[in-house]
Amino acid sequence: MPIFITQGRFSPDAVKGMLSKPENREEAVRELFSQSGGKLLAYYMTFGDYDFMIVSEGPYEGVATSAIVASAAGGVVDLKTTLAMTSEDMRHAFAKAGAIAKHFKAAGAQSTRAA
Numbered sequence: 308m309p310i311f312i313t314q315g316r317f318s319p320d321a322v323k324g325m326l327s328k329p330e331n332r333e334e335a336v337r338e339l340f341s342q343s344g345g346k347l348l349a350y351y352m353t354f355g356d357y358d359f360m361i362v363s364e365g366p367y368e369g370v371a372t373s374a375i376v377a378s379a380a381g382g383v384v385d386l387k388t389t390l391a392m393t394s395e396d397m398r399h400a401f402a403k404a405g406a407i408a409k410h411f412k413a414a415g416a417q418s419t420r421a422a
Contacts, residue, residue, distance in 0.1 A: 308364045309364065309365070310364045311362070311388050311390060312361070312362055312391050313370070313389075314353070314357035314360050314387045314388075317383055317384075318382055318383060320381065320382075321382040321383065332350070333350040339376060339377065340369070343369040344368075345363050345369040347361065347363050349361070350362075
C-alpha cells in the first residue's frame with residue numbers, strides 16, 4: 308500500500324483547548340485512519356513550520372478522506388500530504404519512465420523524425 312507523510316498545524320482554538328486540557332491525539336488519529344481504510348504508522352509532534360507529522364499507509368482516497376475529516380472538524384490547518392516511496396519502488400518507477408520517455412515528445416519540441 309502507498310505510504311504518505313502528512314504535516315499540519317493545530318488551529319489557534321485547538322491549541323487553546325489543549326493548553327486547558329492536554330491530550331494525546333495519537334489514538335484519535337489512529338482511529339481516523341483505520342475508519343478511512345488506512346493505518347497509522349507513526350505520529351510525531353514537531354517544532355518549526357508544522358505542529359505534527361503523520362506517517363500512514365492506505366489507499367489514496369482513504370488518506371484524502373482522513374485529511375478532509377480532520378480539516379472539516381476545525382482542529383487542524385495547513386495540511387500537506389506527500390506520497391513516500393521506498394528506493395526500490397522508485398527504481399521501478401524510473402525504469403518504467405525510462406522506457407516511456409523514449410516515445411514522448413515534450414511540448415514545443417521539434418520532431419526528430421524526417422518528414
